Amino acid sequence: MPPSTSGLNAAALALVATRIVAALFSPENVLKRDQLLSTPLSSYTQLREGIFLFKHNIDPYSGGTFRHSPLLLALFSTILPNSRTFASLLWTAFDLLGAWALVSIWRARQNVSHTSRDILVAASYLLNPYVFLPTLALSSSSFQSSLTLLSVKYAAEGNASLALFLLAILLHIDLSTFILLPPVLLLLITGPRSHLASPHALAANLLRIIPHFSRYLLYTGILAIVSTSITGGTRWISQTWGATLTLPDLTPNTGLWWYFFTEMFDHFRPFFLMVFTLHLSIYAIPMCIKFQYDPLYATFLLLGVLGTFKAYPTLSDPGLFLSALALFPEVYPYLRHQMVTALLHLHAALLMPLFNYLWLSTGTGNANFFYASTLVFACANGAALIDAIWAGLRIAIGEEKEGYMVVQE
Incomplete structure (x- = not known):
């Protein structure tokens, strides 16, 4: 029997209250410099430094260290609160917005x-x-996650203008998000309904x-012009x-x-930068072709x-x-290695902060220690991604005692 409406409302309020309490009483000064939670492109400290320079009529990009989008610079130079409490509430509000988008x-x-x-x-x-710790560190990656979910939400609801506008904002914040464009475009013309169990060729007109x-x-283009006008160059x-x-x-x-x-010879650096960048981008089109009948699932895989x-x-x-993954409960029975993936994540979650501390704080470790733990983390993410791809393909085949059959909706 499904829970009552009052029970659901109480659970929702308890969930929101838990996040607010966690945000208000988090050790922000420790977390905001943690390399696991923020990067040069999402650091709260660097954002504040850039805002300080911008307000004093100094180009924050002239020093070569500020890497946030001019859109964030313009936005937070006017509304970014000086109060840590208000900042924590603002970041938590974006997380709540992301959760609402996921439910939608x-x-x-x-x-x-x-x-x-x-x-x-x-x-x-x-x-x-993995979501609320960067929020406690006031990392702008939390905004990226919420904007991503909002863009997919509006695409799933058929609101092309808002979906594409938010996706354009995401591109200005993080160039890597360009790989989400193909599945979002497909989602706009096919809709979000599940077709994993009955795959078929795309019937919609690609034109x-x-x-x-x-x-x-x-x-x-408009956002690029706005960004140029904000920074004056x-x-x-x-x-x-x-x-x-x-x-x-x-x-x-x-x-x-x-x-x-770090270990790369400068002579080979341009070549491997090209290889790494192309490696990231080559997944978009194959994923969209293989899951053309369910672009929402293709979007999910590209997030991985x-x-x-x-x-x-x-x-x-x-x-x-x-x-x-909570959006696709139909694939759960077809996931093969949930325990292995969960243990890999647990292993990496324990090792990364430990080896980071040993290397950068006590000096008893080195970069190899920390990188080894990030390799375990990459294996965990890769295992989850591969398992999700397998489950998305395997759901179309239903087991019988004497063989297999295609499951239709």
């Missing part, structure tokens, strides 16, 4: 106004430690994508988009790029690709992927 995507996929599973979907996001793609380019391009492509800051993070390029392979990841990126 779930409802759109089920084509209902509400379900008894709404609280569980919201909890998978709000109580995910319908062209107006949406043109609108996306228009929004991106185009230096922001090399310091924001260029940072994703050239990796100028090798501050340790949870990703796979930083240590590899971003969480594993992007240049400057934080815990928010794989956290968003793992939380979005």
Whole structure:
């Protein structure tokens, strides 16, 4: 029997209260400099430094260390609170917005106004430690996660203007998010309904994508003009988009790029930058082709690709992927290695902060210690991604005693 409406409301209020309490009483001064929770592209400390320079009529991009989008610079130079309490509430509000968007995507996929599973979907996001720890550190990666979910929500509901505008904003914040454009465009023309159990060739006319793609380019161009007018020049391009492509800051993070390029000879650096960038981008089209009948699932898988392979990841990126798994309960019976993936994540979650502390605080470890733990983390994310791909394909085949049959809706 589904829980009563009053019970669901009470659970929702308890969930929101838990996040607010955690935000207000978190050790922000410790967390905001943690390399696991923020990067040079999402650091709260660097955001504050850039705002200080901007307010004193100094170009924050002239020093070569500020890498936040001019859109964030303009926004937070006017509304960013000096009070830590108010800042914590603001970041928590964005997380609540992301949870609401995730629930809305779930409802759109089920084509209902509400379900008894709404609280569980919201909890998978709000109580995910990979999601709320960056929020406690006031990392702008939390905004990226919320904007991503909002963009997918509006695409699932057929609101092309808002979906593409938010996706254009995401591109200005993090260039890596361009790989989400193909599945979102498909989602706009096919809808979010589940077709994993009955795969079929795409019936929609692909030419319908062209107006949406043109609108996306228009929004991106307008935001680029706005960004240029905010900063009074185009230096922001090399310091924001260029940072994703050239990796100028090798501050340790949870990703796979930083240590590899620390050890890389300068002569080979351009070649491997090209290889790493192309490796990230090649997944988008194959995923969309294979899951053309369910672009929402393709979007979900590409979130896993971003969480594993992007240049400057934080815990928010794989956290968003793992939380979005709540949208697809139909694939749960077909996941093969849940225990292995969970133990790998637990192993990495314990090792990364420990080895980071041994290396940077006590000096009893070295970079190899920390990078080894991030490799375990990458294996955990890769295992989850591969298992999700397998489950998405395997659901179309139903087991019988004497063989297999295709399951139809």
